[in-house]
Amino acid sequence: MVYYEPRLNYWLFTAEAYGTSGEMYNWIVGKPDGSYILCATDESGKQAITEQNLEFPLNKTLPKYLQPTGKKKTFNQNQLGFSKIKGREFKVVYRKTNDQSSVFVSDFKADFLPLYFFNRLNTEAKLPFRFPEDLPKQTLLLEENSEVNNVKIRLVFKEISHTEYFIDLKGE
Incomplete structure (x- = not known):
């Protein structure tokens, strides 16, 4: 699970997103300008806030290796007050290769590049899924079904819901 702040277009990553892969990280905030704020606690219990920066590409169109099938599917079918996503x-x-994949995507009013590039950070914290890094910033990956080396992989967007999550940017 990741958290999104729509007014600032910030993404919050906690252990719910990266699990034990980054157990020293309390949280990481990704911003649309490619900067990330990282809060970590060392083995002696001292908390430190650092920053890393990544370059995001400015892709305006879907990559050519994505071929439309004409099929459509509805996502975010809940009763939480958010629109369905086609x-x-x-x-x-x-x-x-002979690998096979299909994806469902949609245009959406959010910048997903901080999410899609998260695993490029120089940290032990990694999301358990590698997102495509060549999608336009407002393209939401809703589902991916792949078969790679006879291993099936499936990622499905679950839902948008309301929540509040507060972090201390001062590191105290």
């Missing part, structure tokens, strides 16, 4: 399916065309 996804369009694309077949992923691989040039050098």
Whole structure:
């Protein structure tokens, strides 16, 4: 689970997102300008806040290896006050392997690049899924179904819901 602040377009990552892969990190905030604020606690219990910066590409269109299938699917079908999201399916065309994938994506009013590039941070904290890094910033990946080396992988967008989560930016 990741948290999104729509007014500032910030993403909050906690252990719910990266699990024990980054157990020293209390939280990480990703911003649309490519900067990340990281709060970690060392083995002696001292908390420190640091910053890292990543370069985000400015892709304006979907990559050419995504071929539309014409199939559509509805996501976010809950009763929590958020609109349903209509996804369009694309077949992923691989040039050098027999691997197979399909994805559902949708345009959405959020910048997803801090989420999609999270695993590029120089930290032990890693999301358990590698997002495509060549999608336009307002393209929401809703579902991916892949078969790679005879292993099936499936990622599905669950839902948008309301929540409040507060962090201490002063590191005290």
